[in-house]
Amino acid sequence: MSDQFADPSSVTDTFAFIIHPINPKRDVSRKFPLLGKVLTEGQVNFFSAYFPPVYISEINGVRSQATGREVKGWFIACPFTPQRMLQLPVNMVYDKIVACGHKAEKLGARIMGLGAYTSVVGDAGQTIADRLDLPVTTGDSYTIMIAVEAVRKAAEVMGIPLHEATAAVVGATGSIGNVCAQMLANDVAELILVGRRADAVEEVREKCEGRRATVRTGTDMNLIYDVDLVLTVTSAINSVIEPQHLKPGAVVCDVARPRDVSKLVADQRDDVLVIEGGMVEVPGPVDFHFDFGFPPKKAFACMAETMALALEGRYENFSIGKALTVEHATEIGAICAKHGFKLSGFRSFERAVTDEQIAQVREQAQANRKHWQPMHI
Numbered sequence: 001m002s003d004q005f006a007d008p009s010s011v012t013d014t015f016a017f018i019i020h021p022i023n024p025k026r027d028v029s030r031k032f033p034l035l036g037k038v039l040t041e042g043q044v045n046f047f048s049a050y051f052p053p054v055y056i057s058e059i060n061g062v063r064s065q066a067t068g069r070e071v072k073g074w075f076i077a078c079p080f081t082p083q084r085m086l087q088l089p090v091n092m093v094y095d096k097i098v099a100c101g102h103k104a105e106k107l108g109a110r111i112m113g114l115g116a117y118t119s120v121v122g123d124a125g126q127t128i129a130d131r132l133d134l135p136v137t138t139g140d141s142y143t144i145m146i147a148v149e150a151v152r153k154a155a156e157v158m159g160i161p162l163h164e165a166t167a168a169v170v171g172a173t174g175s176i177g178n179v180c181a182q183m184l185a186n187d188v189a190e191l192i193l194v195g196r197r198a199d200a201v202e203e204v205r206e207k208c209e210g211r212r213a214t215v216r217t218g219t220d221m222n223l224i225y226d227v228d229l230v231l232t233v234t235s236a237i238n239s240v241i242e243p244q245h246l247k248p249g250a251v252v253c254d255v256a257r258p259r260d261v262s263k264l265v266a267d268q269r270d271d272v273l274v275i276e277g278g279m280v281e282v283p284g285p286v287d288f289h290f291d292f293g294f295p296p297k298k299a300f301a302c303m304a305e306t307m308a309l310a311l312e313g314r315y316e317n318f319s320i321g322k323a324l325t326v327e328h329a330t331e332i333g334a335i336c337a338k339h340g341f342k343l344s345g346f347r348s349f350e351r352a353v354t355d356e357q358i359a360q361v362r363e364q365a366q367a368n369r370k371h372w373q374p375m376h377i
């Protein structure tokens with residue numbers, strides 16, 4: 001097959017994907033270097049309420065390995081940071097995302113994906129979908145599949161036998177967290193569900209019972225101190241996992257954007273493996289025409305879900321609302337696999353993780369385990 005993408009004017013299957021700044025100065029600089037330089041973080045945040053949706057780039061060359069069909073798409077930026085989305089009245093945020101949807105429709109998109117916090121805000125895409133003629137997905141179902149697959153793969157490379165492992169899901173009451181928990185309950189010996197509200201975590205425990213894992217729940221982050229595998233997916237604005245929370249040799253898959261794992265973990269703990277959940281290889285000679293911080297031809301799982309639905313011709317609302325299911329995740333997992341999307345290599349704090357680094361983490365963990373004591377809680 002050609003390594004050139006098709007003439008964009010001949011491509012009729014289309015999508016749009018909404019992104020937003022996380023780090024205001026850095027992310028604004030990616031599109032507008034001068035503004036990123038002269039405005040302070042506070043000014044970017046303040047003025048963002050008045051910015052219209054921003055056209056970022058055209059995406060070409062996403063091509064199905066199964067059918068050879070190609071789709072094109074567009075990145076559109078919602079100018080709000082997560083912090084701003086939480087501060088502003090939710091209807092104002094909806095209005096801005098709906099305006100992004102109208103821009104997507106004008107460009108010719110036939111489905112729209114809601115990236116990162118635009119999928120978290122309010123009722124997770126339901127109001128947005130109701131207000132637009134354009135079908136919408138949050139991309140969360142494939143995010144779930146890829147996060148769980150990343151945990152399984154990371155356990156393998158770290159030499160942690162999955163069926164004997166203790167795993168934890170932090171943010172277990174969330175739309176992504178609770179389905180990840182149900183899936184991991186089939187894999188591991190013990191599963192710890194951590195959330196902020198005891199009653200809500202108990203409800204998730206009920207969904208996880210009757211599978212392989214013994215399930216425990218709690219609201220204290222210290223519960224993860226002797227856990228082998230952590231999948232963390234809260235919508236907290238600031239980090240929730242600090243260096244003291246992790247045992248030597250632990251694997252942490254951080255799906256959250258902004259991330260849940262403190263940068264201090266990267267600085268202070270060379271005996272744990274932190275990976276970003278959600279990086280996917282995209283089939284075809286894809287060119288995003290925009291650097292969103294990933295290596296070429298790699299995308300977030302939520303972007304991949306939107307592309308795969310367009311490749312499949314499934315122009316319908318897909319992962320919408322807070323009540324996602326294992327069935328939905330499995331279905332999109334099969335669609336994505338068919339078209340050639342797959343889990344890509346690991347990244348940690350925006351850098352690729354090499355086999356040498358994994359070997360070093362294993363070695364350091366082995367040495368540090370001699371002095372490590374389980375915390376009394």
Ligand SMILES: NC(=O)c1ccc[n+]([C@@H]2O[C@H](COP(=O)([O-])OP(=O)(O)OC[C@H]3O[C@@H](n4cnc5c(N)ncnc54)[C@H](OP(=O)(O)O)[C@@H]3O)[C@@H](O)[C@H]2O)c1
Binds near residue numbers: 301
């Ligand atoms: N990597 C990717 O491709 C990708 C794709 C989509 C989404 N995401 C990210 O995934 C994360 C979760 O998304 P979601 O749709 O599952 O969100 P959600 O349904 O709103 O769930 C958020 C979870 O985080 C918990 N939480 C919120 N604030 C917290 C805090 N300050 N401390 C501890 N826990 C807190 C919530 O607890 P309560 O239930 O008590 O409120 C809930 O369990 C977000 O960061 C989002 O940006 C990543």
